[in-house]
Each structure stands twice: as structure tokens, then as C-alpha cells.
Amino acid sequence: MTAPLDPRGGGVDLNIWLGRDAETDHDDPAFARLAGALVRVQEVVSGARPPPGLSTEAATTLGRVADQLEPYDVDEAAQVAGRQFRHFSRGQTLLPAVAVDTYDGQRVDGRVTFGRFYLGSNGAVHGGAISLLFDDLLGQVANGPDAPRARTAYLHVNFHRITPIGVELSCHAGIRTVEGRKVHIDGELCHGEEVVASAEGLFVRLEAHQL
Ligand SMILES: CCCCCCCCCCCCCC(=O)SCCNC(=O)CCNC(=O)[C@H](O)C(C)(C)COP(=O)(O)OP(=O)(O)OC[C@H]1O[C@@H](n2cnc3c(N)ncnc32)[C@H](O)[C@@H]1OP(=O)(O)O
Structure with a gap:
């Protein structure tokens, strides 16, 4: 089993507990890591009051990341977000x-x-x-x-x-x-x-x- 990315408080995510394996063909540990990094950005940005120069720089960096990922847009059947059953929150950054x-x-x-x-x-x-x-x-x-x-x-x-x-x-x-x-x-x-x-x-x- 891949180690969960966000083991806050120990325990395991319910999906790991259930051993859901129906969609293991969508397992993508590297993507789950990306989702975990985005969760961290969401959290840090929500609580931060950076100086304007840093906000501008960070916005440019994030824009570059979005530009890099955008060409890899897929339809729902191929999507891996929300299907990382071996990871906390399934790679769904809202949860x-x-x-x-x-x-x-x-x-x-x-x-x-x-x-x-x-x-x-x-x-x-x-x-x-x-x-x-x-x-x-x-x-x-x-x-x-x-x-x-x-x-x-x-x-x-x-x-x-x-x-x-x-x-x-x-x-x-x-x-x-x-x-x-x-x-x-x-x-x-x-x-x-x-x-x-x-x-x-x-x-x-x-x-x-x-x-
Ligand atoms: C390996 C993969 C596993 C992945 C798992 C990941 C876990 C994910 C976890 C995430 C989870 C997130 C989950 C999400 O977020 S799901 C997303 C949010 N929900 C929806 O989009 C649902 C939209 N609605 C519908 O699709 C239909 O209305 C459904 C399917 C719900 C029913 O329409 P259907 O045409 O099929 O059935 P029916 O109308 O004949 O009704 C049947 C019975 O139900 C009763 N009824 C119906 N509605 C109500 C109501 N509002 N109050 C009281 N009663 C109600 C009705 O009276 C009848 O009762 P009875 O007369 O027979 O006694």
C-alpha cells in the first residue's frame, strides 16, 4: 500500500480502510503528490498576508504551473483527481x-x-x-x-x-x-x-x- 500523503492525526482514509480497488488503473502516486502540494498551497494562501511583491511573484509562478498542466486536460473517464483511493481525500483537493x-x-x-x-x-x-x-x-x-x-x-x-x-x-x-x-x-x-x-x-x- 502506498503511504498516505496527509496522515493528519494518524488513522487512514476510509477508502484505504475499505481497500477499494475497483479503479486501481487510475492509481497515480505522482498525481496524488501534486494534489497534496496544491492542498498545502490552498491552506497557506488562505492564512497568508504576503507583501504585494511576493503575491505578484507567487501568482506568476502559479500561472506558470497552470500553463504547464493545461495541455494535459482529459475527459472524466480518464481523470485521476478524486480516484486516488490509496490517498487521503482521493486526490480531490476540495475535501x-x-x-x-x-x-x-x-x-x-x-x-x-x-x-x-x-x-x-x-x-x-x-x-x-x-x-x-x-x-x-x-x-x-x-x-x-x-x-x-x-x-x-x-x-x-x-x-x-x-x-x-x-x-x-x-x-x-x-x-x-x-x-x-x-x-x-x-x-x-x-x-x-x-x-x-x-x-x-x-x-x-x-x-x-x-x-
Ligand atoms: C470504487 C468506486 C467507489 C467510489 C465510491 C466513492 C464514494 C463517494 C462518496 C461521495 C458521495 C457524494 C454523493 C453525492 O454528492 S451525489 C451528488 C448529489 N446528488 C445528486 O446529484 C442526486 C440527484 N438526484 C437524483 O439523481 C435522483 O433524484 C435520485 C437518484 C436521488 C432519486 O431518483 P430516482 O428516480 O432514482 O428515484 P425516485 O425519485 O423514484 O425515488 C426513490 C425513492 O426515494 C424517495 N426520494 C427521492 N428523493 C427524495 C427526496 N429528496 N426526499 C425524500 N424522498 C426522496 C422517493 O420518494 C422514493 O421513495 P418511495 O416512494 O420508493 O418510498
């Missing part, structure tokens, strides 16, 4: 990295730290980033090994308390009921003992013609 501690097929418990990239304001994580975390975590539980592919039909998120950035939080998701194609999954995000956000999602298993 916060979740380190999984336990998973039993029905429930997952893990940890996540939202960095400055995910700041809304006033030290609080952006609500959209919390919803993103839940959609992905609950969605992965819905799409467990051997389960039919499922899509989010709805995701109801409650924000009970400010979710702090830069602090390790625990996150949890578990299947409540399965009724035919409908999978109801609940999630919680906790700061210590306190539940800062919770979610309830409906995931609908897809028919063959919807895949």
Missing part, C-alpha cells in the same frame, strides 16, 4: 482529510481538522465545508463495499455550535435504516464531548440505467 479509526460496514468513526482554507469567519468553519464533509462521509458509508452505488437525495445539516478551525474534531456516520433503495444515514461532528453539527441524509441506490 477535508478524514482519518478513520473504526469502520464496521454500518458505521464509521474518524477525525478531521479543518484548516484555514475552510474558514467561514470568526474562527468558525464555513457551513458549506461542514456539509461537504457530511456528504462525503455519509456518502462513503452509503457506497460501502458490495453495496450498489447510491446518490444523495437530500442532506439535512444542523449547526448546533461554532465549529472551530485548527482543532481536531471527531466525526461519525452510521446507517439508521435501509428501506428498499433508500438508505438513511446519520452523522455527527464533535468537539470533545460537544456535538457541533449533525446531519441526516437520504441516499438512493441507483438503478442500472442510472449508473
Whole structure:
């Protein structure tokens, strides 16, 4: 197994835990490294106030990087971003990295730290980033090994308390009921003992013609 690039807090990404290997033909450790470097840039830029000269220089450098990569644009079937199942966040630079501690097929418990990239304001994580975390975590539980592919039909998120950035939080998701194609999954995000956000999602298993 390739070592995960972003082992924040130890543990492993859920995909590594699940040993998803359906798309190993898209494994690209060098690309996963590129995505990890971009995540670092996102994080550093979000929290930085550099002098204007340095901002200009950095913008030129990043522009050059984009120019270098642009000719390698591919369609979705060939894309490797989001398919690096042996790496944290699958090489999808939008996703916060979740380190999984336990998973039993029905429930997952893990940890996540939202960095400055995910700041809304006033030290609080952006609500959209919390919803993103839940959609992905609950969605992965819905799409467990051997389960039919499922899509989010709805995701109801409650924000009970400010979710702090830069602090390790625990996150949890578990299947409540399965009724035919409908999978109801609940999630919680906790700061210590306190539940800062919770979610309830409906995931609908897809028919063959919807895949
Ligand atoms: C190896 C690879 C593995 C990779 C895994 C990576 C993990 C990735 C993790 C990332 C995960 C990220 C995941 C994402 O972000 S997925 C992206 C966000 N979601 C979407 O784009 C979904 C868009 N919507 C649809 O495609 C359809 O609406 C679906 C497929 C959901 C249902 O349309 P479909 O035509 O198929 O079914 P139906 O309409 O007959 O409904 C069926 C049943 O469901 C009930 N229902 C439906 N909607 C609602 C609703 N809103 N509230 C309450 N109930 C609702 C409905 O009443 C009925 O119930 P019943 O009457 O039978 O009792």
C-alpha cells in the first residue's frame, strides 16, 4: 500500500480502510503528490498576508504551473483527481482529510481538522465545508463495499455550535435504516464531548440505467 500523503492525526482514509480497488488503473502516486502540494498551497494562501511583491511573484509562478498542466486536460473517464483511493481525500483537493479509526460496514468513526482554507469567519468553519464533509462521509458509508452505488437525495445539516478551525474534531456516520433503495444515514461532528453539527441524509441506490 502506498503511504498516505496527509496522515493528519494518524488513522487512514476510509477508502484505504475499505481497500477499494475497483479503479486501481487510475492509481497515480505522482498525481496524488501534486494534489497534496496544491492542498498545502490552498491552506497557506488562505492564512497568508504576503507583501504585494511576493503575491505578484507567487501568482506568476502559479500561472506558470497552470500553463504547464493545461495541455494535459482529459475527459472524466480518464481523470485521476478524486480516484486516488490509496490517498487521503482521493486526490480531490476540495475535501477535508478524514482519518478513520473504526469502520464496521454500518458505521464509521474518524477525525478531521479543518484548516484555514475552510474558514467561514470568526474562527468558525464555513457551513458549506461542514456539509461537504457530511456528504462525503455519509456518502462513503452509503457506497460501502458490495453495496450498489447510491446518490444523495437530500442532506439535512444542523449547526448546533461554532465549529472551530485548527482543532481536531471527531466525526461519525452510521446507517439508521435501509428501506428498499433508500438508505438513511446519520452523522455527527464533535468537539470533545460537544456535538457541533449533525446531519441526516437520504441516499438512493441507483438503478442500472442510472449508473
Ligand atoms: C470504487 C468506486 C467507489 C467510489 C465510491 C466513492 C464514494 C463517494 C462518496 C461521495 C458521495 C457524494 C454523493 C453525492 O454528492 S451525489 C451528488 C448529489 N446528488 C445528486 O446529484 C442526486 C440527484 N438526484 C437524483 O439523481 C435522483 O433524484 C435520485 C437518484 C436521488 C432519486 O431518483 P430516482 O428516480 O432514482 O428515484 P425516485 O425519485 O423514484 O425515488 C426513490 C425513492 O426515494 C424517495 N426520494 C427521492 N428523493 C427524495 C427526496 N429528496 N426526499 C425524500 N424522498 C426522496 C422517493 O420518494 C422514493 O421513495 P418511495 O416512494 O420508493 O418510498
